[in-house]
Amino acid sequence: MNKNDLVAAVADSAGLSKADATKAVDSVFDSITDALKQGDEIRLVGFGTFAVTDRAESEGRNPRTGEKITIPASRQPKFKPGKGLKDALNG
Structure with a gap:
């Protein structure tokens, strides 16, 4: 489902x-x-929680050349599904 599909579903619902x-x-x-x-x-009770985590700077390697590169620190969005969503998917 893409955004247009979501909009259509919300409009119908x-x-x-x-x-x-x-x-x-x-x-x-x-x-x-x-x-x-x-x-x-x-926090959307029954659906899940959106949060931000800080990711520290780390060192990686270029897979083509093997050269070391520095991966900068960043903020990453995280989603943790709630019990209601888990139950709906597995129920």
Whole structure:
């Protein structure tokens, strides 16, 4: 499922026009992104938790040349599924 499919599913499920569903989906994505940028955690009970983890600088190797390279430190988004989502997938 891509974003257009998600918008269509939201529009059908909520009885919205596709334009309104697009605004709603974009708003949710923007809100999650903004919260993660600020270092906040988003907990959606029954669905899961979005969080940010800091990744330290590390050393790697170029697979073609074997040359050592430095992988810079970065912030990575993480998602941990909640019990409700796990149960829905395995139930």
